[in-house]
Amino acid sequence: MKVVLPDSTELELPDGATGLDAARAIGPKLAEQAVLVRSNGTVQDLRLPLRDGQPVQFLTTRDTDDPDALYVLRHSSAHLLAEAVRRLHPGVKVAIGPPIDNGFYYDFLFPEPIREEDLAAIEAEVKREIEEGREWTREEISRDEARERFQAEDEPFKVELVDTAEGDISLYTQGEFTDLCRGPHLQNAKPIKAFKLTSLAGAYWRGDSANQQLTRIYGTAFFKQADLDAYLQRLEEARRRDHRRLGVELDLFHLDDISPGSPFWHPKGQVIWNELEALRKRENAKRGWVEVQTPLIYDQRLWELSGHWEKFREHMFLIPEPDRTFSIKPMNCPGHMWLYNNRLHSYRDLPLRYAEAAPLHRNELAGALHGLTRVRKVTQDDGHAFVTREQIEDEIFACLDHVKYLYDLFGLGARFELSTRPENRLGTDEEWDFTENALKSALERRGLEYEVNEGDGAFYGPKIDLHIEDALGRSWQCGTIQLDSGTPQRLGCTYMTADNREETPYVIHRALFGSFERFIGILTEHFAGVFPFWIAPVQVRVLPVGEGHLEAASALAARIGEAGYRVDIGEPTETIGKRIRAAEVEKIPFTVVFGDRESDESLAIRERGGDQTTAPLVDFLANLATLRA
Ligand SMILES: [Zn+2]
Ligand SMILES: [Zn+2]
Numbered sequence: 075m076k077v078v079l080p081d082s083t084e085l086e087l088p089d090g091a092t093g094l095d096a097a098r099a100i101g102p103k104l105a106e107q108a109v110l111v112r113s114n115g116t117v118q119d120l121r122l123p124l125r126d127g128q129p130v131q132f133l134t135t136r137d138t139d140d141p142d143a144l145y146v147l148r149h150s151s152a153h154l155l156a157e158a159v160r161r162l163h164p165g166v167k168v169a170i171g172p173p174i175d176n177g178f179y180y181d182f183l184f185p186e187p188i189r190e191e192d193l194a195a196i197e198a199e200v201k202r203e204i205e206e207g208r209e210w211t212r213e214e215i216s217r218d219e220a221r222e223r224f225q226a227e228d229e230p231f232k233v234e235l236v237d238t239a240e241g242d243i244s245l246y247t248q249g250e251f252t253d254l255c256r257g258p259h260l261q262n263a264k265p266i267k268a269f270k271l272t273s274l275a276g277a278y279w280r281g282d283s284a285n286q287q288l289t290r291i292y293g294t295a296f297f298k299q300a301d302l303d304a305y306l307q308r309l310e311e312a313r314r315r316d317h318r319r320l321g322v323e324l325d326l327f328h329l330d331d332i333s334p335g336s337p338f339w340h341p342k343g344q345v346i347w348n349e350l351e352a353l354r355k356r357e358n359a360k361r362g363w364v365e366v367q368t369p370l371i372y373d374q375r376l377w378e379l380s381g382h383w384e385k386f387r388e389h390m391f392l393i394p395e396p397d398r399t400f401s402i403k404p405m406n407c408p409g410h411m412w413l414y415n416n417r418l419h420s421y422r423d424l425p426l427r428y429a430e431a432a433p434l435h436r437n438e439l440a441g442a443l444h445g446l447t448r449v450r451k452v453t454q455d456d457g458h459a460f461v462t463r464e465q466i467e468d469e470i471f472a473c474l475d476h477v478k479y480l481y482d483l484f485g486l487g488a489r490f491e492l493s494t495r496p497e498n499r500l501g502t503d504e505e506w507d508f509t510e511n512a513l514k515s516a517l518e519r520r521g522l523e524y525e526v527n528e529g530d531g532a533f534y535g536p537k538i539d540l541h542i543e544d545a546l547g548r549s550w551q552c553g554t555i556q557l558d559s560g561t562p563q564r565l566g567c568t569y570m571t572a573d574n575r576e577e578t579p580y581v582i583h584r585a586l587f588g589s590f591e592r593f594i595g596i597l598t599e600h601f602a603g604v605f606p607f608w609i610a611p612v613q614v615r616v617l618p619v620g621e622g623h624l625e626a627a628s629a630l631a632a633r634i635g636e637a638g639y640r641v642d643i644g645e646p647t648e649t650i651g652k653r654i655r656a657a658e659v660e661k662i663p664f665t666v667v668f669g670d671r672e673s674d675e676s677l678a679i680r681e682r683g684g685d686q687t688t689a690p691l692v693d694f695l696a697n698l699a700t701l702r703a
Pocket of ligand 2: 584
C-alpha cells in the first residue's frame with residue numbers, strides 16, 4: 075500500500091503498516107521524534123495501522139506550538155499524574171483525565187482530602203517518572219475483559235466508563251498504570267521537558283451535581299521549559315491585570331450577592347463610565363445619531379410581537395401584574411421601533427439613527443456571571459439605524475469607521491468577523507447575496523481585514539462581530555453590527571418611498587463598545603489599571619509636605635480643578651514618602667509635591683512611572699491640555 079506525504083510524494087509500505095512503521099521507513103530520527111500522525115485535520119496514534127492512500131503528516135517534538143502535538147503531550151502527562159497519585163495515595167480511585175486548552179486535568183476520589191500543599195510531592199513524583207523513563211503500550215480488549223480488569227483493580231469509575239463506552243475498548247499502559255483510553259499518546263515520556271501542577275478544584279463525576287464530588291488536579295506540560303516559563307509569566311500577568319482584583323484595589327466597583335451580576339459603581343469607577351458616556355454622546359452627535367429614551371419595562375405584547383417572548387423569555391426578568399405581565403427590557407430594539415412607529419416616515423427621513431445607552435437586564439445563570447465581563451445588568455452603547463436598501467452599505471461603512479475610531483483611541487487592536495446566511499433563514503438567496511455583499515464591500519472599502527463565519531448570521535440577516543485584542547493579545551468579543559429586515563417587519567415599521575409605496579426599512583443594530591460594563595472590564599485589564607490621563611479617575615494629586623503647606627496646596631489644587639481637571643489633596647497625615655508611594659499604587663497620572671521651595675512659578679511634578687520635573691503652573695496646565703482626548 076501507499077500513503078501520501080505532505081509534499082505529495084507517495085511512500086510505499088507493507089500492508090498493515092503503522093504510523094511508526096512509516097516514520098521508520100523515512101528515517102530513524104523522524105521515528106524517534108514523532109508524536110502523532112495527522113491526516114486532513116484528524117489525529118491518529120502512531121501505533122495504529124495506516125490506510126492505503128491515506129494522507130500522512132508527522133507531528134514531532136519540534137512542533138512545540140502545534141495544538142495537536144501539545145494535546146497529545148498533555149494527555150500523556152495526565153496519565154503520568156494518575157500513576158503518581160496512585161503510588162502516593164493508595165486507595166485513591168481514578169476517574170477521567172483529558173487534555174484541555176493550556177493543559178490537562180485528572181479527577182480523583184481520594185480516601186483523605188488533599189490540599190494545594192500536597193501538589194509539590196505529586197509533581198516531584200511525576201518528574202521522577204519522567205526521569206526514570208516511561209513508554210506507552212496500547213492494547214485492544216473486549217468489553218468483558220476490560221470490566222473484569224477494572225473490577226479487580228477496584229476502580230468503579232472505570233467500570234462505569236467501560237459499560238457506557240461506545241465502540242472498541244482500548245487500554246494504554248505506562249509504568250504501573252493502565253488506563254481505559256482512546257489515545258492518542260506519546261511513544262514515551264522523553265518529549266515532556268516541562269511539567270507543572272497548577273491547581274486543585276472540586277468537580278462532580280460526569281459533571282452532574284447529583285453525583286459524587288471528586289478532586290480535580292490541574293496541570294500543564296510543554297515540549298520546552300522556556301514555553302512553560304512564558305506561560306506561567308502570562309498567567310501571572312493576567313492575574314496582575316484581573317479587573318476584579320484591580321476593581322477593588324483602585325476602588326472602582328464591587329459586586330454583591332444582593333444583586334448578582336449588577337455592579338455597584340464607586341465614585342472613581344463612575345468617573346470612567348462618565349468619560350465613556352461623554353465620548354459616546356460626542357461621537358454620536360458628530361456622526362448623525364440622535365439620542366432618544368425609551369421605557370425600561372414593557373407589556374408582554376411587545377415581546378410577543380418582536381419574537382423575544384418565544385426565543386428569549388428565559389433570559390428576561392418578568393413582572394407579573396394582576397391583569398398583565400411586564401418585562402424589564404433585555405434589549406432596546408423593540409422600544410426603538412415602537413418609537414419609530416409613532417409617526418409616518420418618508421424616504422427623506424432616512425437614515426434615521428436612534429441612540430440610547432439604557433440599562434438592560436438579562437437573566438444569566440448565576441454560575442456564568444464573571445466580574446464585569448459577564449453581567450446581568452448590561453448597558454450597551456446601543457443604536458438602531460433605519461435605512462433604505464440603497465443606504466445599507468454606506469451606513470455599515472460609517473459604523474465601521476466609528477468603531478475603528480473608538481478602538482484606536484484606546485490602542486486596542488480590532489478583529490472583524492462577517493457572519494453569513496444560516497441554514498434556517500428568512501428571505502431569498504438573491505436578497506442574501508445583496509446584503510452579504512453590502513457588508514463585504516463596506517469592510518473592504520474601509521480597508522479592514524475580516525474573517526468569514528459561514529452560516530453564523532441571524533435568520534433575518536448577516537452581521538459583523540467586533541473583537542478587541544488587548545495588550546496581552548487576548549481576544550474579546552465586544553460590539554456587533556447587525557443587519558435586520560425581520561424585526562422591523564414584525565413590528566410594522568414602514569416608510570413611504572419616492573413613488574409613494576409603503577416599504578419596510580432595514581434596521582442596523584449596532585453597539586460598538588458592546589457594553590459599558592464589559593468594555594470597562596477590558597480597558598482595566600488592557601491598561602493594567604494605568605488608565606490614559608483623560609479617563610483616569612483622579613488626574614492630579616497635590617501633596618502638601620507638612621501641615622504648614624496645606625493652605626497653599628489647597629489653593630493650587632483649586633486652580634487646577636478650575637482649569638477642568640480632576641484633582642485631590644493628599645492630606646499630610648503620613649510621611650510625604652508614603653503618600654507619594656500611595657499615589658503610585660493608585661496609578662494617578664501626576665503628583666505635585668508642595669513644600670517650602672514650591673510656588674506657582676516652580677512646581678515639583680512627578681509623572682506616573684517616575685519622571686520628575688520642575689515647571690511653572692501655566693506650563694503644567696498647558697501640558698495637561700495636550701492629554702485630553
Ligand atoms: Zn487517556
Ligand atoms: Zn438592537
